[in-house]
Amino acid sequence: MIPAPPVEGGDAPGGIDPRVRLAAAIGFSAATAAWQRPAGILAALGFALGLAAFFRLSPRPLLRRLLAANGFVLLLWAIVPFSLPGEALVRLGPLAASREGLALALAITLKSNALVLALLALVAPLPFPAAGHALHRLGVPGKLVQLLLLTWRYLALLEQEFHRLRRAAALRGFRPRTDLHTYRTFAWLLGMLLVRSVDRAERVRRAMLCRGFRGVFLSLHEFRLTRRSLAFAAAAAAAVVASAWLELAG
Amino acid sequence: MHLSEGVLSGPVLVAGAALAAAGTAVGLKRLDPDRIARTAMLAGAFFVASLVHVPLGPASVHLVLNGLVGLLLGWPAFPAIVVGLVLQAVFFQFGGLTTLGVNTLIMALPAVIGYGLFSRFLQAGRAAALAAAFACGFLAVLLGGVLVGLALTFTEEHFFNVAVAVILAHLPVAVVEGVVTALCVGFLRRVQPGLLPGRPPAEVP
Known part of the structure; x- marks a missing residue:
């Protein structure tokens, strides 16, 4: 279920300017993605955990969302330890898991979770409109921000529409199976959703024209760089520099 | 169809992000402001x-x-x-911030290639149109899988087995x-042909 857009939610959750949050998330992610040594990766994970604690993310939903992000990592654990040559640590029948392979899989797991954790702490709590305007201030093209905000605005609505179509199909006795009838039904439901989306888009376009839309993204949003935001930005920058130092020295 | 955070190496991520940014810039340039609501x-x-x-x-x-996205949108895909x-x-x-570029490329490049190869057939006879659409949908996913495989193999040559598993x-x-x-x-084609490329859009009352 996609959360419907909240009407209000404040502009700066946690008292941190959304621009600072986004810039910190981008800077942290770009740096962490390059780390390869245990010291750098562990420092990044420590910082990400610190962020989660600082923003008081509740542990249970956090854990659930982290687990959801680890599907591909699980696939790597099943293959990588057995395909990297090196000193065999564990033997499973004809297969041998190498120390190098296990170390690589572990490093990837830690790095992946650090990145997702930072995204959950810094970006996910942002109210979408504020995030869009902040992205615009950070240099993202207006058209792209407009696409993002409009898509987000109508997402929950489109999902309801699609569920309505599926419920109607279910009431007529449709049960998904592996056959052409099932695929045709899904294709037609999708086609119907597309047709309705485009009709709705035309009405939205006309409403936008009535409100003076001229093809430019205008932002009246005011951001205030508070002392708290500045301190946070400085701390985040220091943490990234520290993890860089650990990566290069370690 | 997308790569997780933390798997790919720095150079692969940077290359993916650069190509995706270029494609997005072209797509935005070709996106008529009148069509922003429709595209969204x-x-x-x-x-x-x-x-x-x-x-x-x-x-x-x-x-x-992604094949259908490409057929309906072209470069703005x-x-x-x-x-x-x-x-x-x-x-x-x-996915996440660091893989945004690579993942965009994995899905959008096959979409645009499919648009370039197959969109011209959609207004042709029924059999040709359906065959083109099948080829576009099929190839877009397969190409995406190949791009995933390439990204993995460029990261670490021993990821080759993972790449093969992903493509299969x-x-x-x-x-x-x-x-x-x-x-x-x-x-x-039957309900709203104006949605497909090569036809003027239908009038909405």
């Missing part, structure tokens, strides 16, 4: 539809639909897919995808 709505519709699990034998797959991936990262933690896993999905794309194009 279609991006949302595809996002919703791609969450559906379609049965396939004992398992189920979820549709990628790039920004539409960026938007979809951002929403996916924020709502479901599939994409094959059945590609067939389902081709079938659904063809059937959906057949539906749109």
Whole structure:
């Protein structure tokens, strides 16, 4: 279920300017993605955990969302330890898991979770409109921000529409199976959703024209760089520099 | 159809981000401001539809639909897919900031290639149109799988086995995808041909 857009939610959750949050998330992610040594990766994970604690993310939903992000990592654990040559640590029948392979899989797991954790702490709590305007201030093209905000605005609505179509199909006795009838039904439901989306888009376009839309993204949003935001930005920058130092020295 | 955070190496991520940024810039340039609402709505519709699990034998797959996105949008498929991936990262933690570029490229490049190769046939005879749509849906997913494989192999040559597994896993999905794309194009040809490229859009009262 996609959360419907909240009407209000404040502009700066946690008292941190959304621009600072986004810039910190981008800077942290770009740096962490390059780390390869245990010291750098562990420092990044420590910082990400610190962020989660600082923003008081509740542990249970956090854990659930982290687990959801680890599907591909699980696939790597099943293959990588057995395909990297090196000193065999564990033997499973004809297969041998190498120390190098296990170390690589572990490093990837830690790095992946650090990145997702930072995204959950810094970006996910942002109210979408504020995030869009902040992205615009950070240099993202207006058209792209407009696409993002409009898509987000109508997402929950489109999902309801699609569920309505599926419920109607279910009431007529449709049960998904592996056959052409099932695929045709899904294709037609999708086609119907597309047709309705485009009709709705035309009405939205006309409403936008009535409100003076001229093809430019205008932002009246005011951001205030508070002392708290500045301190946070400085701390985040220091943490990234520290993890860089650990990566290069370690 | 997307790579997780933390798997790929720095150079692969940077190359993917640069190519995706270039594609997105072209897509935004070709996006008429009059069509922003339409593109956003279609991006949302595809996002919703791609969450559906379609049965396939004992398992189920979820549709990628990038071939159909390409056919309906052309180059603006790039920004539409960026938007979809951002929403996916924020709502479901599939992919994230560092993989945004690579994942965009994996889905959008095959979409635009499919548009270039097959969109001209959609207004032709029914058989040709459906065959083109099948090929577009099939190839878009398969090419996406190959790009995933390439990204993995460039990162670490011993990821080759993972890459092969990923590409093989994409094959059945590609067939389902081709079938659904063809059937959906057949539906749109009858119900709303103006949605497909090569026709003036229908008038909305």
